[in-house]
Amino acid sequence: MRPTPPSLYDALCTRQQHGRKALAVLLDPDNLNETSLLHLLRLSEAHPVDYFFVGGSLVLTEHQAALIALVKAHSTVPVLLFPSHSLHLDGPADGVLLLSLISGRNPDFLIGQHVVAAPRLKASGLQLLPTGYMLVDSGRPTTASYMSGTLPLPHDKPGIAACTALAGEQLGLKLMYLDGGSGAKNPVSGAMIKAVREAVSTPIIVGGGLNSGEKVYAALAAGADVVVVGNHIEARPEFLAEVVGVVASFNQVTAAQRVF
Ligand SMILES: CC(C)=CCC/C(C)=C/CC/C(C)=C/CC/C(C)=C/COP(=O)(O)OP(=O)(O)O
Numbered sequence: 001m002r003p004t005p006p007s008l009y010d011a012l013c014t015r016q017q018h019g020r021k022a023l024a025v026l027l028d029p030d031n032l033n034e035t036s037l038l039h040l041l042r043l044s045e046a047h048p049v050d051y052f053f054v055g056g057s058l059v060l061t062e063h064q065a066a067l068i069a070l071v072k073a074h075s076t077v078p079v080l081l082f083p084s085h086s087l088h089l090d091g092p093a094d095g096v097l098l099l100s101l102i103s104g105r106n107p108d109f110l111i112g113q114h115v116v117a118a119p120r121l122k123a124s125g126l127q128l129l130p131t132g133y134m135l136v137d138s139g140r141p142t143t144a145s146y147m148s149g150t151l152p153l154p155h156d157k158p159g160i161a162a163c164t165a166l167a168g169e170q171l172g173l174k175l176m177y178l179d180g181g182s183g184a185k186n187p188v189s190g191a192m193i194k195a196v197r198e199a200v201s202t203p204i205i206v207g208g209g210l211n212s213g214e215k216v217y218a219a220l221a222a223g224a225d226v227v228v229v230g231n232h233i234e235a236r237p238e239f240l241a242e243v244v245g246v247v248a249s250f251n252q253v254t255a256a257q258r259v260f
């Protein structure tokens with residue numbers, strides 16, 4: 001009998017309970033080739049990351065499965081699919097962020113895609129992580145809001161974000177993901193992250209436009225449990241060292257607090 005893999009969701013909750021922050025690096029199959037991925041995997045040995053998310057708004061290339069296989073061949077870091085569509089579920093990943101786009105009012109992204117994907121997800125053996133996905137206005141239209149045909153949450157309305165997350169938690173969603181969208185001009189505000197932190201007890205993932213150590217720090221300080229960086233590591237892989245350092249600085253403080 002195959003051993004049961006460790007639960008990704010339990011691991012996230014344990015981290016959260018201990019105040020340990022995590023870094024997810026977003027791998028967009030359309031923007032990576034074997035050489036750039038191997039370079040990133042080498043860097044991630046020196047500067048360890050906690051999760052690889054794999055996804056993109058289009059996924060035009062055919063090599064998502066091969067790319068995940070390459071990650072699995074060179075790394076023990078868990079791989080989570082971050083699908084923009086029910087078509088994008090291939091590859092030997094460990095789990096899937098089962099996103100319901102609760103900031104929007106497009107039924108296809110609230111439940112429609114999920115109906116189509118359900119039998120395949122059941123057969124896949126992937127660990128399912130039901131996630132309340134909230135797109136937040138970041139100063140300009142993003143691919144994700146355009147592709148989903150939804151209005152993002154207003155940037156300066158933390159109260160709406162908090163009620164949206166609370167409703168998602170009451171519906172049984174296990175994680176909340178606040179996303180300014182890939183390449184966001186302005187990341188999700190600290191005030192919004194804090195309001196969501198106070199409203200729900202689920203782990204909170206924050207991403208979109210985190211392109212400096214200061215922005216990553218601000219998201220973690222406001223209450224994010226997991227920060228996601230995609231574009232800026234694609235453009236400048238050496239940014240990985242800086243962002244790993246910022247996440248580690250939080251975790252060192254936490255470890256010191258545990259000792260005393
Ligand atoms: C039920 C299944 C299997 C899928 C759910 C599908 C849903 C609800 C998706 C949420 C809406 C959406 C379009 C999310 C985008 C997620 C994603 C992969 C973002 C990263 O892509 P980007 O990096 O923004 O896009 P680019 O390709 O432009 O870089």
Ligand SMILES: O=P(O)(O)OC[C@@H](O)CO
Nearest residue numbers: 182183207208209230231
């Ligand atoms: O590419 P960036 O801007 O880092 O955003 C990551 C992710 O949250 C986008 O969905």
Ligand SMILES: [Mg+2]
Nearest residue numbers: 028056182230
């Ligand atoms: Mg992208």
